[in-house]
Amino acid sequence: MVRHVDQEMKELNQDILKMGAMVEEAIFLSIEALKKWDQETAKRVIDNDSAIDKLELEIDEKCTDLIARYQPMAKDLRFILTGMKINAELERIADIAVDIAQRTLELVDKPLLKPLIDIPKLTAIAQNMVKMSIDAFVKGDISLAKRVLLSDNEADHLRNVIQKELIEDYMVKDPTTSTRAVQLLLIARFLERMCDHTTNIAEDVIYMVHAQVVRHHPERLSE
Amino acid sequence: MVRHVDQEMKELNQDILKMGAMVEEAIFLSIEALKKWDQETAKRVIDNDSAIDKLELEIDEKCTDLIARYQPMAKDLRFILTGMKINAELERIADIAVDIAQRTLELVDKPLLKPLIDIPKLTAIAQNMVKMSIDAFVKGDISLAKRVLLSDNEADHLRNVIQKELIEDYMVKDPTTSTRAVQLLLIARFLERMCDHTTNIAEDVIYMVHAQVVRHHPERLSE
Numbered sequence: 274m275v276r277h278v279d280q281e282m283k284e285l286n287q288d289i290l291k292m293g294a295m296v297e298e299a300i301f302l303s304i305e306a307l308k309k310w311d312q313e314t315a316k317r318v319i320d321n322d323s324a325i326d327k328l329e330l331e332i333d334e335k336c337t338d339l340i341a342r343y344q345p346m347a348k349d350l351r352f353i354l355t356g357m358k359i360n361a362e363l364e365r366i367a368d369i370a371v372d373i374a375q376r377t378l379e380l381v382d383k384p385l386l387k388p389l390i391d392i393p394k395l396t397a398i399a400q401n402m403v404k405m406s407i408d409a410f411v412k413g414d415i416s417l418a419k420r421v422l423l424s425d426n427e428a429d430h431l432r433n434v435i436q437k438e439l440i441e442d443y444m445v446k447d448p449t450t451s452t453r454a455v456q457l458l459l460i461a462r463f464l465e466r467m468c469d470h471t472t473n474i475a476e477d478v479i480y481m482v483h484a485q486v487v488r489h490h491p492e493r494l495s496e
Numbered sequence: 497m498v499r500h501v502d503q504e505m506k507e508l509n510q511d512i513l514k515m516g517a518m519v520e521e522a523i524f525l526s527i528e529a530l531k532k533w534d535q536e537t538a539k540r541v542i543d544n545d546s547a548i549d550k551l552e553l554e555i556d557e558k559c560t561d562l563i564a565r566y567q568p569m570a571k572d573l574r575f576i577l578t579g580m581k582i583n584a585e586l587e588r589i590a591d592i593a594v595d596i597a598q599r600t601l602e603l604v605d606k607p608l609l610k611p612l613i614d615i616p617k618l619t620a621i622a623q624n625m626v627k628m629s630i631d632a633f634v635k636g637d638i639s640l641a642k643r644v645l646l647s648d649n650e651a652d653h654l655r656n657v658i659q660k661e662l663i664e665d666y667m668v669k670d671p672t673t674s675t676r677a678v679q680l681l682l683i684a685r686f687l688e689r690m691c692d693h694t695t696n697i698a699e700d701v702i703y704m705v706h707a708q709v710v711r712h713h714p715e716r717l718s719e
Contacts, residue, residue, distance in 0.1 A: 337577060344567040354560060357577070358584065436678075444667055444674040451667040451674070455659075458678065459685075 278343040285339070285356050286411055288332050289363075293407040295325050296363045297400055299370035300467065304396040307377045307460065308389055315381070318374035322367055329364040333357060355481040359410055362470045362477075366403065369463045369470075376456045376463075386443065386453040392461060395431045398424060399467040406474035415482050421475035428468040435461040501566040508562065508579050509634050511555045512586075516630040518548050519586045520623060522593035523690065527619040530600045530683065531612055538604070541597035545590055552587040556580060578704040582633055585693045585700075589626065592686045592693075599679045599686075609666065609676040615684060618654045621647060622690040629697035638705050644698035651691040658684040 299318055306314035336357045339345070345353060402424050409417035436458055443454040522541055529537035559580045562568070568576060625647050632640035659681055666677040 337573065340563060340577075341569055341573055346564060350564055351560065354563075354580070357580075361581070361584075440674050440678055444678075445671045448668045448671040448674075451663050451671075455663055455667075455678075455681065462682075 278339070278345060278349065281335075281339055281343075282349065282352065285332070285335060285353065288328070288335065289356055289359060289407065290411065292325070292328050292332060292360060292363045293403065295321070295328065296367045296370070297403055299325065299367045300396065300400055300403065303370040303373040303377070304393060306374060307380070308393065310377075310381050310385060312378060312381050315374040315377040319371050322371050325364060325367040329360055332360045336360070351481050351484055355410065355477050358477050359407070359474050362474050363403075363407075366467045366470045369467050373460050373463050376460050380453060380456050383453055386450055386457060391431055391435045391438075392457065392464070395428060395435065395461060395464045398428050398431065399464050399471070402428070402468050402471035406471040406478070409475060409478045410481075413478070413482050415479055418475040418478040418482075421471050425468050425472045428465050432461050432465040501562070501568060501572065504558075504562055504566075505572065505575065508555070508558060508576065511551070511558065512579055512582060512630065513634060515548070515551050515555060515583060515586045516626065518544070518551065519590045519593070520626055522548065522590045523619065523623055523626065526593040526596040526600070527616060529597060530603070531616065533604050533608060535601060535604050538597040538600040541593050545594050548587060548590040552583055555583045559583070574704050574707065578633065578700050581700050582630070582697050585697050586626075586630075589690045589693045592690050596683050596686050599683050603676060603679050606676055609673055609680060614654055614658045614661075615680065615687070618651060618658065618684060618687045621651050621654065622687050622694070625651070625691050625694035629694040629701070632698060632701045633704075636701070636705050638702055641698040641701040641705075644694050648691050648695045651688050655684050655688040 299321060302314055302321075303318045305311070306318065336353050339353050340350065343349075402421050405417055405424070406421045408414065409421065439454045439458045439461075443450040522544060525537055525544075526541045528534070529541065559576050562576050563573065566572075625644050628640050628647070629644045631637065632644065662677045662681045662684075666673040
């Protein structure tokens with residue numbers, strides 16, 4: 274029997290990679306808009322989101338359809354179900370890019386509060402975590418998934434540094450900066466939430482790979 | 497053939513209801529801790545979370561197992577897949593209750609900033625949305641799911657009112673309140689994010705029942 278299911282699973286992989294690329298672009302553009310104080314780019318992030326929403330629904334429907342038509346067992350079923358979960362996480366990350374773009378639109382008509390240093394750093398961490406988590410899924414690579422989990426500590430730390438600086442050096446010292454400082458603080462928290470979503474993906478990947486191992490080779494769990 | 501699957505689907509319903517009850521309690525306790533400036537209750541929310549995490553994994557595993565063993569078609573498959581999604585959303589809501597408890601722990605050794613009025617109101621909305629969204633799933637009730645979506649506007653509005661007040665009446669007028677005001681502002685945002693998760697549940701229910709795309713086109717709700 275020709276395994277059409279294998280071909281369709283490959284397509285699912287491709288779709289998730291495409292979704293990942295679109296989400297990475299959304300993150301990039303949302304922070305580009307903030308760095309350049311650029312309304313047009315912020316609006317582009319918001320406009321692009323409907324294509325991401327559409328792809329999410331297509332992938333979700335494709336997964337449901339794959340399960341209904343092929344009734345896959347064990348390994349394939351877990352792969353598809355994990356794909357569905359990752360798809361949803363990616364869509365949420367794109368929604369957060371929209372949140373950042375919306376905060377940016379509220380900032381751009383006001384004077385720049387401070388040069389942005391740590392926020393772009395946190396963005397780079399978030400982008401890298403998105404990339405690594407999707408790679409971990411596609412390759413079924415637990416060590417990569419674990420690296421995502423480790424990176425989250427760095428993201429948490431940087432978010433705290435940003436928050437502390439905005440409160441102590443801006444809001445407290447010059448309360449007229451409060452509205453702008455709150456927007457930047459929220460943006461830092463949004464970025465850190467993106468990282469949280471990638472840790473969900475990483476945990477799903479670890480769970481997927483382990484469950485396969487548990488089923489067939491329980492002795493390998495300790496490896 | 498005896499439909500064992502029907503019995504197991506009923507059990508899945510019960511599990512989701514149990515998960516919902518635990519999550520509702522987490523929300524209640526997290527705000528109770530805040531209202532009473534009570535460290536012990538805040539810690540209880542954090543301690544209870546591992547039981548919620550455990551139940552989430554059990555439900556997820558049960559769903560995977562149901563699909564693998566019964567290879568359900570169409571309606572049943574969609575019900576189980578929706579159950580998996582709702583289970584994940586509920587676990588995230590409980591995580592946010594933990595976030596609130598952690599912010600509360602940072603507040604309780606400081607003087608009370610203001611009497612809490614709108615935050616308990618927003619909490620009541622969030623709790624009601626959790627209850628309605630789970631009910632909508634269990635009963636497959638689209639009109640209830642739509643009420644959840646409508647309630648979200650109210651939650652957004654209240655969140656904005658709280659944020660504006662905290663910035664304008666506290667941070668700007670008395671910058672020594674900034675740290676505490678930021679914590680309350682974050683708590684308001686956490687509550688509103690809980691509401692967002694319930695709208696995800698509501699959209700999943702509507703999608704399940706109608707297999708109709710409403711997630712990204714709320715305007716079609718009136719159709």
